[in-house]
Amino acid sequence: MVARATLLARLAESEDPVLAYKAAALLAASAGPIGADANLDDLRARIAGSPMGRALVEGIRRHEATGAYRKCQGPHWTLVSLAMIDYPPGDAALLHLMSRIDTWLFCKSHVGRPGTTVYPGQEDRVRHCASTEGNAIWYSIRLGLENDRTIELVNRLVRWQWPDGGWNCDRRREARSSSFVETAIPARGLWAFGQRHGYEPAKRAAARAAELLLSHRLLWRSDGSILQPTWGPPVDRINFPVQFYDVLYALQVMSEMGRIGDPRCAAALALLESKRLPDGGFPLENRNVVVAPDRIVSRGSFAAWGPAGMRHGNPLVSLAALEVLAAAEGARARA
Numbered sequence: 001m002v003a004r005a006t007l008l009a010r011l012a013e014s015e016d017p018v019l020a021y022k023a024a025a026l027l028a029a030s031a032g033p034i035g036a037d038a039n040l041d042d043l044r045a046r047i048a049g050s051p052m053g054r055a056l057v058e059g060i061r062r063h064e065a066t067g068a069y070r071k072c073q074g075p076h077w078t079l080v081s082l083a084m085i086d087y088p089p090g091d092a093a094l095l096h097l098m099s100r101i102d103t104w105l106f107c108k109s110h111v112g113r114p115g116t117t118v119y120p121g122q123e124d125r126v127r128h129c130a131s132t133e134g135n136a137i138w139y140s141i142r143l144g145l146e147n148d149r150t151i152e153l154v155n156r157l158v159r160w161q162w163p164d165g166g167w168n169c170d171r172r173r174e175a176r177s178s179s180f181v182e183t184a185i186p187a188r189g190l191w192a193f194g195q196r197h198g199y200e201p202a203k204r205a206a207a208r209a210a211e212l213l214l215s216h217r218l219l220w221r222s223d224g225s226i227l228q229p230t231w232g233p234p235v236d237r238i239n240f241p242v243q244f245y246d247v248l249y250a251l252q253v254m255s256e257m258g259r260i261g262d263p264r265c266a267a268a269l270a271l272l273e274s275k276r277l278p279d280g281g282f283p284l285e286n287r288n289v290v291v292a293p294d295r296i297v298s299r300g301s302f303a304a305w306g307p308a309g310m311r312h313g314n315p316l317v318s319l320a321a322l323e324v325l326a327a328a329e330g331a332r333a334r335a
Contacts, residue, residue, distance in 0.1 A: 004322060005030075007280035011315060017046035018053070018085045022319045026326060044088050052303045055293055056081050059302025060097065066296055068104035069132070072242055072289050073300050075100050076132070079139040081303065084241060085316075089144030098145045101136060105153065117171050125175070126160040130167035130186045131244065133157050137189030141196055154193050157186050158205045165208035180216075181232050181245045183209050188253045210259050218250040218268040236271060237285040240317050241305045247271050248282075248317070251324045260324065261331025269328050272321055281313020282321040 011023035021043040028040060047053050060066070060078045069076050075097040082094070109115055110132075117127040133153045140146045162168060166178025167186055187209035194203030219227055219235050226236050233239045235246045243249040247268050254260045260269075275282050287308035292300035306314045 004280060004326075007313075007318065008322065011319065014315075016052075017043055017050045019315050019319065021047060021086055022316075022323075026319065026323055030326065044086055047086055048088050048091065050085075052085050053082070053087055055303040056085075056087075057093065059293060062294075063296055068101050070296065071299055073292070073296055073302060076104070076136065077242075078302070079143060079145070080135050081241065081301065083139035083142035087143060089142065091143070094143060094145060098140065098147065102147070102149050105133065105136060106149065111156075119173055122173070125162050125168070127169055127171050127175070128160055128167065129169040130157055130160065130182050134186030134189035137193050138185070141189075141192045150193070151199075154190060154199065154202050157190060158201050161205050161208065165212035167209075178212060179229075180213060180227065180235075180250075181229060183212060184245050184250055184253050187213070188256060191253075191257045206257060210254065210257055213250060214254075214259065214262055214264040217264045217266075218254070219247060219271070220267065233286055233288065238275065238283065238317055238321075239286040239288050240284050240314070241301065242288045242299075248321060248324070251328075252320060255324050255327040260327045261335060265328070269325070273325065275321075277311070277313050279313050281315065281318035283310050283312070284308040284314035284317045285310065 008023045008027050011019045012027055014020045024043055025040055056078055060075060066074045068074050071077055079097060104110060133156060137150060137153050140150050162178045164178050166183030168175060168179040168182050187206045190202040191206035193199060194206060221227060232244050237246060238248045239246045251268055251272060254265055277283060289299050289301040290297055291304045293302050306316055
């Protein structure tokens with residue numbers, strides 16, 4: 001089995017700035033504080049000119065008329081992708097994308113029907129795809145694109161949080177519990193905003209959402225069986241690059257929220273660790289996009305996200321998994 005440090009050292013030497021930056025950051029983090037490492041800043045700045053960075057930005061520029069939410073090549077999903085690869089913040093060229101997204105997120109059909117449904121007597125269970133706001137908040141912070149409307153999205157999620165701590169877009173009147181798919185993404189965005197600005201309502205809402213997920217040990221029903229979403233891929237497989245809810249994504253959210261040391265993460269961490277390959281990496285078990293750099297297709301992506309399959313590690317998935325596991329190790333060491 002290839003050692004973690006050996007794999008990270010190899011990826012840190014990659015000619016791809018996306019891989020080199022994340023690997024170097026993980027190596028630096030294991031050695032101590034990374035904020036003063038100027039080389040990391042330089043590496044991150046280079047991501048804008050990387051093959052992935054260029055493909056995503058140039059792709060959306062060529063297809064300006066694409067709908068804001070078009071999976072996975074509209075402005076919304078393009079910004080999610082850019083945030084995932086640590087694209088450097090503050091790029092003014094992305095501001096017009098944020099403007100289009102604001103127009104969509106605040107239009108009548110999004111905040112009202114058909115995007116939002118409220119039944120009489122069930123005003124505490126607003127049916128809405130809260131993952132859209134959650135992702136928008138998260139990438140706004142990661143990419144330095146916050147504006148005066150970001151806090152409106154935050155407060156919308158806080159108001160619409162269900163009694164059990166999550167959110168749901170299920171329009172069936174009999175729906176009584178939140179969707180994990182629609183809960184993890186808002187939790188991530190709210191926590192990021194709350195931490196950045198010290199905004200307690202956002203942090204409290206995120207903590208309630210995390211508690212809902214943790215009460216199920218992230219992936220399991222009360223009878224011990226694995227969660228089977230009514231919509232979405234299997235949660236015990238790594239789905240990438242589109243992330244809604246699975247073992248890797250749930251643990252990423254817990255790590256970012258400082259909850260990775262919670263004992264209720266242990267089973268999910270063991271499941272993730274069991275996927276480690278002899279090359280030291282982790283597989284992309286379910287590739288959920290089609291690479292389409294020059295056209296718009298269903299579930300398309302302008303960028304290539306690396307190899308899929310069970311026998312060889314995917315560098316981006318490996319780095320995400322190694323970051324989670326390193327955070328868990330750190331939490332255990334501090335306990």
